[in-house]
Amino acid sequence: MVEPGDRQRAVTVADVARRAGVSKATAARALGDYGAVSDSVRERVQAAAEELDYRPNELARSMNTGKSKTIGVIVGDIENGYFGLAMRGISDTAKAAGYDVILINTSEDVRTEIDAVRVLLDKRVDGLIVAPASSFETGHLRWVGEAGRPLVLLDRRVAGLEAVSVEVDIAPSAGAATAALLDAGHTRIAFVSALQTEGETYSDRLELRVSSVTDRLAGIVGALRSRGIEPSAELIRFGAHGRDRTRSIVEDLLDLADPPTAILASDSLIALDVLRTLKDRGLRVPGDLSFVMFDDFEWAALTDPPLTVVAQPIYDVGVAAATILLRRLAGLPHGDVDAHLPATLVLRDSVGPVPVRA
Amino acid sequence: MVEPGDRQRAVTVADVARRAGVSKATAARALGDYGAVSDSVRERVQAAAEELDYRPNELARSMNTGKSKTIGVIVGDIENGYFGLAMRGISDTAKAAGYDVILINTSEDVRTEIDAVRVLLDKRVDGLIVAPASSFETGHLRWVGEAGRPLVLLDRRVAGLEAVSVEVDIAPSAGAATAALLDAGHTRIAFVSALQTEGETYSDRLELRVSSVTDRLAGIVGALRSRGIEPSAELIRFGAHGRDRTRSIVEDLLDLADPPTAILASDSLIALDVLRTLKDRGLRVPGDLSFVMFDDFEWAALTDPPLTVVAQPIYDVGVAAATILLRRLAGLPHGDVDAHLPATLVLRDSVGPVPVRA
DNA sequence: CGCTATGTTGAGACCGGTCTCATTCGCTTG
DNA sequence: CAAGCGAATGAGACCGGTCTCAACATAGCG
Structure with missing residues (x-):
């Protein structure tokens, strides 16, 4: 043949x-x-x-229609189940509308993100979905609008940008998680995030690059203050990217004169490394330390102990982002307003009473 | 400005x-x-x-160079950590060589896969990496070669196709896992896979659509026979895609007159559903049942109990696939022979002695 | 000083589609 | 029966790059 x-x-x-x-x-x-x-x-x-x-030849077709039937997605790390699931939501939605998806991974590096935007724009994608690594350095995000293409922000918002963002309304649940910890008697509550800051420690003035982390913190700090507890900078830690760094942050936390009795992990990757470190130190959850993780995955109910988590509708975030982008591409109304999906606190067994000091 | x-x-x-x-x-x-x-x-x-x-305008450039600096990747499910990690390996490797990646998800559906190949070819990707949903229906995979583009098969091989495949040499480890179970005294060992078969139950004549499952089974059956145990069709189950179906398969297995005392789960998604079902039935691992999972993720060491797993170098599989493809695109020699990466059995605590019958 | 080798440059074809415009044809209508 | 109209078709421009080829300039050489 x-x-x-x-x-x-x-x-x-x-x-x-x-x-x-x-x-x-x-x-x-x-x-x-x-x-x-x-x-x-x-x-x-x-x-x-x-x-x-x-x-x-779709290339030739795209060239003079100006449409490529392709949308670009830029995320920090697909390996992270969070983005994996969101990607699935985007991908399913896009496919149903006849669009394809080009994925670029930035490793949360702004330079890489800048290149990614450039490349995708050069490839003439019809629209872009980005989980921006920084809400400060956003010049490249402006290019998208300047090129006449719609942009939807995923999971994180950026001030002063004409782009809709789809986020999880995480602060209330972060507050609820903190309240649950407070109810159990904890007052020394630590928060560990992968976010890179410029070596600064937490203070009210500290502005963070990623809104989803800001929101988590806002919820936590709000709950703390409502019980008259002032957040302690030494318990709020950033830069936990990678196993080694997370480990040393946790070690550091545990070696404090007045160590935390509970830890909140900003995402599942960190959570895993924190738990592993605790395990290696022979500490039991919730016996010695209480623990809450942001994000819920099926394995979180099967760990020892099952984890209390802040569950986020991640797949739906992806679907919502893609839907809004697709509507804009079709010239349909889309509300033009940021979408907020609700998070929920799922109580399992990793939160317990404060251990009696030896 | x-x-x-x-x-x-x-x-x-x-x-x-x-x-x-x-x-x-x-x-x-x-x-x-x-x-x-x-x-x-x-x-x-x-x-x-x-x-x-x-x-x-990269589109215009691509049109007359014939090269798009883009490779297409078709997988069954990015949500599955397995493909997520492989994708990361592909993505990292491609980016380093200046290539972008278009990802299409097939939900393990051959029809979708056929469309995906067509679309990607129409978009003039330079090469394709595919984890084929079926090794029987492969006409569309031939199109890739006919279009003059290189194809690399991921995780699964297809007979009679001029395409290199990158696989994990899983049979030996599957055998080792089975041997570990046999050593612990188990003889009723079940295997649960998501693979869809045409309603058939296992027999020596049954040909499976996915080589990676065939290999798992070959390793298991080989180990069984070497100890004089003939594999029992009622213990080898397919079609466990989705929580409900997996659950009913496990229920079914447990309700057997002579139920299994150990279960091997073909991938992590199934493993999670199996474990959840066991938990709901109040069964303890390894007290009541021993358990082995294919694939290793960080959480597998933190479950209750930590899971004995067959670990696969998934990221490296992705890297290898992309490397081979890229070499072919560059016209470099690449060995032209299938790549096999080793798997390893990681012993943790989910395998124990056979419980004494009540 | 004439001739060729080498380096620069411009005109225009080409990739494979889409789309505008003019032409032709058949049919209706006064 | 001629004018008028819409449908069907072909010729060719166009999208935005790459690339061939010819023209031209300068320099080196005998």
Whole structure:
């Protein structure tokens, strides 16, 4: 069936037209069903296309329609179940609308993100979904609008940018998680995040690069203060990216003169490393330390002990982001307002009473 | 800086050429640094490009170079940590070589996979990495070669296809896991896989659609037979995709007249559902049942009990697949032979002695 | 001083589609 | 029966790059 020669040159409309005995323009019309074509010609052209196994070159098509039927997605780390699930939501939604997805991973590095935006724009994606690594350095995000393409922010918002963001309304649940800890008698509550800051420790003035972390902290600090507890800078830690760094932060926390009796982990990757460190130190949860993780995955109910978590509707965040982008691409109304999905506190067994000091 | 008018029309080489006072051809040469251009002109053109903030249209470039600097990846489910990690390996490797990645998810559905191949080929990706949903229905995989593009198979092989595959050499470890179970005294060992078969139960004649499952089974059956145990069809179960189906399979297994005393889960998604079902039934691992999971993730060491697993170098599989593809694209030698990466059995606490029958 | 080798440059074809415009044809209508 | 109209079709421009080829300039050489 397939001759060795086939593989080189692709079949074009011109080939189909020649075979059907019509002009290129007519063949294109019959194939793309636009304009007027007589039934007989249409059939003849379609038959020719069939015989030649014609496949349109989407690149060429994109070039003069200006549309590529592709959306770009830029995230910090697909390996993180959070983005994996969101990606799935985006991907499913996009596919249903006939769009494809180009994924770029930034490792939460702004430089990489800048390159990614450039590349995707150069490739003429129709729109972009970005989980920005920084809400400060956002010049490249502006390029998207300047190129006339819609942008939807995932999980994080950026002030002063004409882009809709889809976020999880995490502060209330962060507050609820903290309240649960407070109710159990904890007052020394630590928070560990992967976010990189410029070596600064927490204070009211500290502005964070990532809104989703800011929100977590706002919820936690709010709950603390409502019980008259002033957040302690030594218990709020950033820079826990990678196993080693997380480990040393946790070690550091445990070696404090007045160590925390509870830890909140900003995401599941950190949570795993924190738990592993605790385990290595022979500390039991919740016997020696209480623990809460942001994000819920199926394994969180199967750990020892099952983890109390702040569950986020991540898949739906992806779906919402893609839906808004797709609506904008279709010229449909989309509310033009940031979307907020609710998070919920799921109580399991990793929160317990404060241990009696030895 | 940015006028409202900017956003519509993109700056082209022609614009840059006009501004620099040279021809389009010369401007293109200066920008793409090919051909010969005098230093003065080069500088002038580059300055003009800078001022106009010129960005090349990659679509146009791709169209006549025939290269898109993009590779397509088709997997069953990115949500599955297995593919998530492999994707990360592919993505990292591709990016380092200046390639982008288009990802399509098939939900292990062959029809979707066929469409995906078509779409990606139409988009003129330079090469494809596919984890084929079926080793029987492979006509569409042939298209890739017919279109003159390299194809690398991920995790699964397909007979009679001119494509290199990158796999994990899983049979030996599957055998070792089974042997560990046998050593602990188990003889009723069940295997649960998500693979869809045509309603058939296991027999020697049953041919499976996915080689990685075939290999797991080969290792298991081999170990069993070497101890004189004939595999029992009622203990080898397929179709465990989705929580409900997995649950009913496990329930079914447990309700057998002679139920298994150990279960091997073909991947982490299934493992989670199996464990949850056991937990709901009030069964303890390894007290009541021993358990082994294929794939290792950080949480597997933190469950109750820590899981004995067959660890696979998944990230490296992704890296290897991308590396081979990239080498073929660069016209470099790549060995042209399937790559096999080793798996290892990691003993933790989910395997114990056979419980004494009540 | 004439001739060739080398380096620069511009004009324009080309990739494979889409789309505008002019032309031709058949049919209706006064 | 001629004018008028819409449908069908072909020719060719266009998208924004790459690349070939010819023209031209300068320099080196005998």
